[in-house]
Amino acid sequence: MFWSLILNVCFISHCKFASSHIKEGLIMEQDPESRESIENFTTDYKIIRTLGRGRFSVVKMAYHVPTLTCVAIKVLKNTEKCSSVMSREVDILKSLGHPHIIKVVEVVQTREATHLVMEHASQGDLLDRIRECGYLKSWEARRMFRQILEAVQFCHDNNIVHRDIKANNILIDGRSNAKLCDFGLAAKTLPGQKLIDFCGTLPYCAPEFFEAEEYEGRPFDVWSVGVLLFFMVTGHLPFLGKSFAEVRRQISSANFSIPPHVANDIFNVIVEMLMINPSRRPSIQQIMMRPMIKDSQAYSPPTSIQTFTGTPSPSIIKAMRVMRHTPEKSTESLIDQNINERTLVFIMK
Structure with a gap:
């Protein structure tokens, strides 16, 4: 039940x-x-x-x-x-x-x-987009992922953690631009400040969520964004199971496998973001400096009304x-x- x-x-x-x-x-x-x-x-x-x-x-x-x-x-x-x-x-x-x-x-x-x-947002959400095409092509994933990172970085810069980043909380407007939505679980928190309340969606939850009584919001968001990127380029979530315990076990051990069709620059970012130790995960600002994100700038159309x-x-x-x-x-x-x-x-x- x-x-x-x-x-x-x-x-x-x-x-x-x-x-x-x-x-x-x-x-x-x-x-x-x-x-x-x-x-x-x-x-x-x-x-x-x-x-x-x-x-x-x-x-x-x-x-x-x-x-x-x-x-x-x-x-x-x-x-x-x-x-x-x-x-x-x-x-x-x-x-x-x-x-x-x-x-x-x-x-x-x-x-x-x-x-x-x-x-x-007239083009639905990212979950539906992925379901329709199986998984996103590398150029589209890079472009859209950069936009998602920009939104999350803006939140973190303003001391907001989202805590429920997932495919159906990313909307797509008429110009195919990503829009982060649903801040019902978001929290205001300073860097290093600990949170204790349960939140999020199980397959996107970071391992420290299950292992400690308190956790930091920013590394939690980074992990969720890593799960999202994996989903964008593979068409399936990295951590799935038939029971809560099985999914938790996979998350806690970071037990996932990236398909060979995923480009190396994307592969490297996924691995960095899905580090078990939250202190070893890069910040959103650091991820923005990776080749995958820098190369995506050419695919970003100007946002306009x-x-x-x-x-x-x-x-x-x-x-x-x-x-x-x-x-x-x-x-x-x-x-x-x-x-x-x-x-x-x-x-x-």
Whole structure:
């Protein structure tokens, strides 16, 4: 029973913010739960559908009516436990403005729930990307991994440790750029400061997590990023087993094997990051100096605002008619984004 629960947390309960482009009639076919939740939210947003569920939250895809913008909304009920989790996540995300960290647009409080409105990543998450193609090609892995490292380094430089870095917490925007998300388990900590609380996803947890009563957050993140890189270039996790004890045993002994197709520069970084002794793992800043990361710079397109171009599709015009917008005003709204202080900058493609 316990192992079943762990598997559910690790592999099934993914809060996926992203989705494909809005299909014809999608807005017209909102699920009942979505319609019910919006009644106590705000008329600025129209909930389209549920994207995923976590232990404490539900994530919905929504439409910002004034700007015709697709967003993701993380909803937590206002219980004592959920409120503290959301408050911590909101505080941390508001302090971390970075191109490769998911952007918070606003927080809307109602009597029943807290709504965290975030930018929408239109290409899904990294877990789905890897599942679709088996594993990432070396050039794509280098480019995306560099972006993930930049996000994690920015967190560490600002005394934030994420503690739940994994493939489904990396979103992919319309330009195929990585976005680190879900800071529900993140913590503010100074270098060398010890942490004691349980967190994370089992296959990504560092060995010291099982062996000591306290651990440092930064080396923990480095280990998780190493597991993520392994997954990106092989298509499977390095530590798997039929029981909690078996997975823990593999992690504690760093028992993994890297397939021969993995390039040497990537191989070397994985081995460095998956050192059993946390003091022997390089910092994120040191990893950024490795040839694998330096060579990836050529593959990094400039990050820029996603803007609407061209003529709106019939599905968008149909949706806007329901919202009492004329076709002309729909087009104007998409092109002219000077609306109000809450205008969103990531426009749905």
